Amino acid sequence: MTPPGQRRQDNAARTTPAGPHRQEHRERHVSEHQTSGHRRRLGEHAGDHAGAPPGERHEPAAGGARAATGTTGTAEDGVLRVRLGALRELVGLSRTRLDERVLAEAGRVLDEAAARDRLPRAYTTVAIAGATGSGKSTLFNALAGAQLSEAGVRRPTTASPVSCTWEAGREQSPDGLLERLGVPARARRRAHVLDPGLRGLILLDLPDYDSVDPAHREQVDRLLGLVDAVVWVVDPEKYADALLHERYLRAFAGHADVSLIVLNQADRLPPEAVDAVLDDLRRLLDERGVALGEHGEPGAWVLAGSALTGDGVGELRKLIGELVAARTAAARRLAADVDSVARGLESVYVADGAQAPAGLTDDAREEFGDRLAAAVGAPAAGLAAERGWLRRADRACGTPLAQGLRRLVARRAERRGEPPALATGRLRTDVSPAVSAPVVEQAVRQLSDEAAEGLPEPWARAVREAAWRGAEALPGALERALGERERGRPPRPGWWSAAAAGQAVLLATQLLGLCWLLTVLIGQPVMGRWLPLLLLGVGAVGGPLLAWGCRIAARGPAHAHGRAEEWRMRRLAAELGHRQVVEPVAAELMRYREVRERFVVAASPAGGAELSASGG
Numbered sequence: 001m002t003p004p005g006q007r008r009q010d011n012a013a014r015t016t017p018a019g020p021h022r023q024e025h026r027e028r029h030v031s032e033h034q035t036s037g038h039r040r041r042l043g044e045h046a047g048d049h050a051g052a053p054p055g056e057r058h059e060p061a062a063g064g065a066r067a068a069t070g071t072t073g074t075a076e077d078g079v080l081r082v083r084l085g086a087l088r089e090l091v092g093l094s095r096t097r098l099d100e101r102v103l104a105e106a107g108r109v110l111d112e113a114a115a116r117d118r119l120p121r122a123y124t125t126v127a128i129a130g131a132t133g134s135g136k137s138t139l140f141n142a143l144a145g146a147q148l149s150e151a152g153v154r155r156p157t158t159a160s161p162v163s164c165t166w167e168a169g170r171e172q173s174p175d176g177l178l179e180r181l182g183v184p185a186r187a188r189r190r191a192h193v194l195d196p197g198l199r200g201l202i203l204l205d206l207p208d209y210d211s212v213d214p215a216h217r218e219q220v221d222r223l224l225g226l227v228d229a230v231v232w233v234v235d236p237e238k239y240a241d242a243l244l245h246e247r248y249l250r251a252f253a254g255h256a257d258v259s260l261i262v263l264n265q266a267d268r269l270p271p272e273a274v275d276a277v278l279d280d281l282r283r284l285l286d287e288r289g290v291a292l293g294e295h296g297e298p299g300a301w302v303l304a305g306s307a308l309t310g311d312g313v314g315e316l317r318k319l320i321g322e323l324v325a326a327r328t329a330a331a332r333r334l335a336a337d338v339d340s341v342a343r344g345l346e347s348v349y350v351a352d353g354a355q356a357p358a359g360l361t362d363d364a365r366e367e368f369g370d371r372l373a374a375a376v377g378a379p380a381a382g383l384a385a386e387r388g389w390l391r392r393a394d395r396a397c398g399t400p401l402a403q404g405l406r407r408l409v410a411r412r413a414e415r416r417g418e419p420p421a422l423a424t425g426r427l428r429t430d431v432s433p434a435v436s437a438p439v440v441e442q443a444v445r446q447l448s449d450e451a452a453e454g455l456p457e458p459w460a461r462a463v464r465e466a467a468w469r470g471a472e473a474l475p476g477a478l479e480r481a482l483g484e485r486e487r488g489r490p491p492r493p494g495w496w497s498a499a500a501a502g503q504a505v506l507l508a509t510q511l512l513g514l515c516w517l518l519t520v521l522i523g524q525p526v527m528g529r530w531l532p533l534l535l536l537g538v539g540a541v542g543g544p545l546l547a548w549g550c551r552i553a554a555r556g557p558a559h560a561h562g563r564a565e566e567w568r569m570r571r572l573a574a575e576l577g578h579r580q581v582v583e584p585v586a587a588e589l590m591r592y593r594e595v596r597e598r599f600v601v602a603a604s605p606a607g608g609a610e611l612s613a614s615g616g
């Protein structure tokens with residue numbers, strides 16, 4: 001017997017999705033099974049509990065595992081509701097980003113869940129499935145205690161599903177469920193002997209899945225998608241049937257704890273052969289990833305018995321009764337469906353099981369801004385603005401002689417037909433700089449690649465597409481914005497006028513000295529000999545000296561002006577880049593983060609509760 005605490009741990013183990021735990025469990029199971037040589041036949045421990053009242057009797061390991069996974073219906077239902085809610089939001093958020101085929105199975109499970117939710121949970125639907133002649137109908141009749149479904153030597157016998165209902169109560173009608181299952185009215189039976197242990201059971205006898213008639217398989221496949229639990233019936237000849245294992249049991253591996261596997265017709269085998277066949281069957285199931293519910297572990301039960309002699313039917317009835325009484329089979333079946341959907345969608349929402357991708361880092365944004373600044377030529381424009389400032393300072397504070405010379409050179413060049421800017425080395429700074437489309441393209445590519453790193457392919461594609469959609473109009477928008485930017489003349493520092501006045505005074509001094517000197521030279525009696533020379537010298541040296549000093553003084557403000565101009569363009573480019581590219585990319589990343597969060601909740605067996613508990 002498994003102690004209650006242990007059972008809760010088993011529950012935790014069960015709810016861990018396929019992975020190391022599951023593998024570990026399977027390995028443990030196989031080794032224990034092989035070393036202990038544990039054997040069970042249907043009915044072996046049925047007597048353990050006979051006569052004990054339901055509340056007091058000791059639960060067998062199987063019941064323990066099932067009860068543990070069930071805990072209370074509301075708890076499982078609550079978790080399932082959270083998971084389904086997350087899955088619904090996930091599908092809604094992903095619809096425009098993913099191919100509808102990718103989401104088809106999720107949509108089907110959501111529809112099934114909604115349909116099952118509208119039908120009474122007082123009933124548990126259990127299908128008996130198997131190959132033709134395995135004894136499904138005979139077992140169905142044995143469980144019902146009456147000949148309700150035709151069994152016989154003709155193959156196949158059962159052509160459409162037959163149901164047997166153990167009424168759950170007057171106010172609870174099974175009709176809605178039977179309608180949904182598509183059981184024809186003529187094939188709906190009621191249990192003659194109302195076994196209280198099976199109240200709320202709707203048992204279905206299915207046609208054979210390996211029929212010569214393809215309609216049989218279609219019905220089986222449809223019903224297996226709708227019922228809450230399945231009893232798989234195998235016989236000693238066909239228990240290893242590839243179709244059963246590959247097509248059905250492998251696909252139902254995630255539904256192990258709502259599955260029972262019965263080796264029927266055990267009466268046709270010698271007792272020692274039954275054990276050997278059971279062992280082989282368990283090995284095959286284990287290889288298909290079907291967890292086995294033994295040694296207190298949750299999972300599928302494997303039993304041997306005979307529907308004909310009734311051997312083991314009591315044990316099977318008891319196990320089905322526990323499943324029905326827990327009223328959690330529907331929730332567990334749907335939870336297994338959600339698990340399976342989540343496994344199928346994992347690659348779409350989580351790339352390589354990696355951590356959440358970094359998304360758009362500050363570095364990536366900054367680098368994008370730098371590249372856009374280069375694309376609009378912000379550094380060159382800054383340099384040109386700096387030079388322009390220096391030139392204006394030269395013109396304002398230079399010697400009048402140098403100014404005249406410059407004008408003369410320009411006029412001559414004009415006469416020769418050369419553009420004055422070339423002749424004077426004057427670059428125009430008032431033209432709109434051309435935006436380099438290839439550099440913009442490179443910047444967008446780099447940004448979107450970094451943003452998409454670590455994302456699953458569909459989301460990486462969505463991020464890249466969002467970037468390129470915005471990037472298409474970016475060069476044009478940049479050109480327009482730069483063309484419209486305010487281009488007023490930069491301010492003129494006050495000291496330039498003072499320097500210009502100084503140059504005028506110095507020129508006047510120079511001219512005064514020159515006139516004076518000439519007067520002295522033609523022998524006019526003018527007082528002082530050296531003074532005119534001094535005036536001439538001061539004027540001639542002072543002018544260039546003042547111009548040179550002004551040039552030195554203008555360097556700092558010119559540099560600051562150049563930097564300001566560069567930053568203005570840089571900011572303009574960054575703002576546009578942000579609006580056109582960074583924002584759409586960030587929105588796409590945000591959407592991915594949202595769907596990833598929903599996916600984690602939908603995929604988590606505890607509906608994400610363990611994540612919030614651990615602060616994850």
Ligand SMILES: Nc1nc2c(ncn2[C@@H]2O[C@H](COP(=O)(O)OP(=O)(O)OP(=O)(O)O)[C@@H](O)[C@H]2O)c(=O)[nH]1
Pocket residue numbers: 130131132133134135136137138139150151152153154155156157158159206207208264265266267268305306307308309
């Ligand atoms: N010896 C023996 N024969 C059995 C047992 N169960 C069923 N049979 C026989 O196997 C044959 C087929 O049984 P059915 O119950 O009709 O098998 P089925 O799986 O319903 O077959 P289909 O309806 O064709 O899919 C019948 O002749 C049964 O009497 C069993 O436990 N032992």
Ligand SMILES: [Mg+2]
Pocket residue numbers: 136137138150151157158205206207
């Ligand atoms: Mg049958």
